[in-house]
Amino acid sequence: ASDIETITVLKDAASAAIYGSRAANGVILITTKKGKAGQVRIGYNGYVSFESANTNPMKPVSNFADHMRYMNEAYTNNDQEPVYDQMFIDEWERNPNDPLGHPNTDWVKEIFGTGIGHNHSVYMQGGTEKVDFYGSVGYNKNEGVVENAGYEKYHALANITAHVNKYLDMGMNFKGWYGQADMGGMRGEDGSFGTGWSYATTPAQIFKYKDMYGGSQDPTSIGGANNPLQSQYSTRGNNISRNGNAKFFVKVKPFKGMEIETNLIYDYFDRNYKAIPVFFPQYNFANMTIVSPAGGQSYITQNNYRNQRNYYDVIARYNNRFLEDRLGVGAMVGGSQEMYTTENEKISRKDLTDISLSVLSAANGEISTLTGGKSTWSMRSYFARLSFDWMNKYYLEGSLRGDGSSRFLKDNRWGWFPSFSAAWRISEEAFMKENGIFDDLKLRVGYGSLGNNAVSNYAAYSLYGQTGAVLNGEYISGLYAQSAANPRLTWEKTKTFNVGLDFALLNQRLSGFIEYYFKKTTGALYWLTLPGAGGDWNGQTTNLADVSNKGIELNIKWNDHIGDFRYGISLNYSHNKNNVDKFRGTKVSDMDLSGNIALWEGHEIGSYYMFESKIIRNQADIDAIQALIDRGKNAAEPYDPYQGLNLPYVKDGKVIAEKALGDVMFLDIDGDGKIDADKDRTIVGRNTPTDILGLNLTAGWKGIDFAVYMDG
Numbered sequence: 001a002s003d004i005e006t007i008t009v010l011k012d013a014a015s016a017a018i019y020g021s022r023a024a025n026g027v028i029l030i031t032t033k034k035g036k037a038g039q040v041r042i043g044y045n046g047y048v049s050f051e052s053a054n055t056n057p058m059k060p061v062s063n064f065a066d067h068m069r070y071m072n073e074a075y076t077n078n079d080q081e082p083v084y085d086q087m088f089i090d091e092w093e094r095n096p097n098d099p100l101g102h103p104n105t106d107w108v109k110e111i112f113g114t115g116i117g118h119n120h121s122v123y124m125q126g127g128t129e130k131v132d133f134y135g136s137v138g139y140n141k142n143e144g145v146v147e148n149a150g151y152e153k154y155h156a157l158a159n160i161t162a163h164v165n166k167y168l169d170m171g172m173n174f175k176g177w178y179g180q181a182d183m184g185g186m187r188g189e190d191g192s193f194g195t196g197w198s199y200a201t202t203p204a205q206i207f208k209y210k211d212m213y214g215g216s217q218d219p220t221s222i223g224g225a226n227n228p229l230q231s232q233y234s235t236r237g238n239n240i241s242r243n244g245n246a247k248f249f250v251k252v253k254p255f256k257g258m259e260i261e262t263n264l265i266y267d268y269f270d271r272n273y274k275a276i277p278v279f280f281p282q283y284n285f286a287n288m289t290i291v292s293p294a295g296g297q298s299y300i301t302q303n304n305y306r307n308q309r310n311y312y313d314v315i316a317r318y319n320n321r322f323l324e325d326r327l328g329v330g331a332m333v334g335g336s337q338e339m340y341t342t343e344n345e346k347i348s349r350k351d352l353t354d355i356s357l358s359v360l361s362a363a364n365g366e367i368s369t370l371t372g373g374k375s376t377w378s379m380r381s382y383f384a385r386l387s388f389d390w391m392n393k394y395y396l397e398g399s400l401r402g403d404g405s406s407r408f409l410k411d412n413r414w415g416w417f418p419s420f421s422a423a424w425r426i427s428e429e430a431f432m433k434e435n436g437i438f439d440d441l442k443l444r445v446g447y448g449s450l451g452n453n454a455v456s457n458y459a460a461y462s463l464y465g466q467t468g469a470v471l472n473g474e475y476i477s478g479l480y481a482q483s484a485a486n487p488r489l490t491w492e493k494t495k496t497f498n499v500g501l502d503f504a505l506l507n508q509r510l511s512g513f514i515e516y517y518f519k520k521t522t523g524a525l526y527w528l529t530l531p532g533a534g535g536d537w538n539g540q541t542t543n544l545a546d547v548s549n550k551g552i553e554l555n556i557k558w559n560d561h562i563g564d565f566r567y568g569i570s571l572n573y574s575h576n577k578n579n580v581d582k583f584r585g586t587k588v589s590d591m592d593l594s595g596n597i598a599l600w601e602g603h604e605i606g607s608y609y610m611f612e613s614k615i616i617r618n619q620a621d622i623d624a625i626q627a628l629i630d631r632g633k634n635a636a637e638p639y640d641p642y643q644g645l646n647l648p649y650v651k652d653g654k655v656i657a658e659k660a661l662g663d664v665m666f667l668d669i670d671g672d673g674k675i676d677a678d679k680d681r682t683i684v685g686r687n688t689p690t691d692i693l694g695l696n697l698t699a700g701w702k703g704i705d706f707a708v709y710m711d712g
Contacts, residue, residue, distance in 0.1 A: 148184030215282030
């Protein structure tokens with residue numbers, strides 16, 4: 001962060017459109033620091049942070065006696081025998097101060113703690129009339145909020161610019177980092193991230209005592225025996241990432257206002273992951289016996305991933321003022337080309353000859369995984385922009401960008417994205433300057449089109465996978481179609497209209513904006529599952545849905561200082577509503593359902609499609625349930641109105657009031673007397689918020705900064 005000069009966020013369509021497909025969700029422009037002519041400066045930046053998890057929503061039962069009572073109650077409510085004898089409950093209550101023999105563990109408190117992070121960097125900045133430079137090296141470490149889940153990174157940056165003469169600048173920028181993550185959370189031969197700490201365990205368990213891990217001390221063995229702390233140390237190895245980015249540029253300034261720039265960029269990222277299991281015994285600390293011996297399937301997994309990006313562009317810019325500086329004219333035209341290459345190899349082999357070894361040749365068992373792959377994609381772009389301003393009061397701008405993506409076939413490869421914007425700086429009008437209220441007041445309006453090509457590199461083609469079969473006693477290798485081709489696949493397009501008002505007053509201390517926007521996305525890229533009757537393929541990527549979003553955004557900031565003490569307050573509010581305008585249709589059968597999340601025409605994205613329910617609060621609710629049961633029982637052809645749903649408060653066709661109160665009742669939406677999954681489920685909300693509120697507090701004094709961020 002100490003190497004950053006400026007951060008600019010572009011959200012309106014007209015500003016973002018020139019960046020093409022990269023701007024599908026907005027643009028964040030980050031400029032790193034550069035050299036300055038004059039005396040060489042050497043400095044240090046650093047900070048220490050304290051992080052903790054919000055565990056307020058997680059309130060597990062930590063008293064094991066209470067845990068046993070609740071379990072007995074649950075079994076009884078389900079017409080089953082209690083699982084814990086009263087003698088066990090009494091025993092635990094008689095020994096509240098015996099943590100080894102009768103533990104009462106709150107697993108949330110035991111696992112989550114305060115993580116300390118710190119960052120340090122040293123920089124050097126300087127230059128002459130001919131050369132300026134900026135360089136830095138740094139170190140960052142974050143312990144994480146659970147054990148063995150930390151991360152550390154070394155980073156470096158160098159920016160050098162040579163001013164050859166008044167017509168020519170040349171330079172190089174380099175930045176890179178090396179990072180290593182702790183192995184906590186890595187699971188299994190696939191090297192995926194797991195959350196062994198994230199599911200509850202019995203309170204009758206001690207996670208660790210004198211370098212020994214505990215198992216369940218539940219006398220019935222009913223409670224789960226997950227030891228989340230042990231889980232964090234169950235894998236050893238390494239998880240290393242590296243990144244390097246190099247840029248070479250040339251700027252030519254042939255005459256006033258004209259600049260021609262070319263950039264050549266190479267970006268490289270790799271990740272090396274190696275995992276070996278670690279086995280620990282689990283103890284019952286009440287009698288110091290092993291309840292689960294150490295051991296298991298040994299293996300070693302190694303996974304290498306590399307990504308390379310080659311980028312080249314040429315851009316010509318012209319900016320000048322005419323008519324005694326009243327008319328400003330800006331123009332830009334350019335083109336770019338880039339190619340991405342991704343490669344990976346993964347091998348996993350079982351049966352290490354010695355569990356302490358950590359190389360592939362030390363395993364002599366089955367090779368359970370042996371895969372590798374390579375993919376490439378490229379894009380060529382052309383772009384242009386023209387802008388005018390009159391007396392810094394009236395602004396007009398238009399741009400056009402074309403992107404050709406290798407992810408689409410030739411006839412659908414190119415997408416063209418225009419944008420227009422206009423603004424009126426009202427504060428520059430004479431009638432506004434007279435009142436002296438506003439330092440800045442600007443009304444702006446914009447329209448722009450953006451494209452999205454975020455699909456797999458070969459989504460338009462039929463893809464094949466390896467398979468095999470035994471024929472006449474011999475294994476024959478072959479191929480099968482994994483996905484269906486879609487030659488019509490093309491760009492997803494989003495058209496946005498926005499109008500906003502920016503303001504600043506009280507000597508720029510109070511500032512902000514209010515904005516309304518409307519977005520319309522057409523041809524949204526979507527993975528469509530195909531019927532099995534078509535073959536073994538599992539689906540096809542297609543331009544299937546149209547989605548609209550509309551909302552408002554509000555930002556108010558106050559920044560001031562008292563002597564050397566600076567402080568600031570920023571309030572952000574946004575309101576958004578979306579709708580799926582076009583999908584397959586409005587019938588229930590047209591919906592795409594993933595679990596209980598529906599994509600359905602006429603409804604919001606991320607809508608929950610579920611049975612509508614309510615809490616049973618009184619006798620009237622109980623009577624309504626009984627009436628539904630009796631209706632099915634007394635029908636000419638009796639039926640179960642709950643279609644097999646298990647209701648623990650119903651026995652022999654009767655509602656048991658003491659069990660029902662506080663439980664859940666499902667509503668018969670269509671009134672046919674049945675709780676039917678096809679007819680009585682409905683949209684009951686969505687998984688994304690409609691309103692978001694954020695508050696930022698900042699303060700600083702003589703180079704010491706403090707910040708608090710809150711949102712909800």
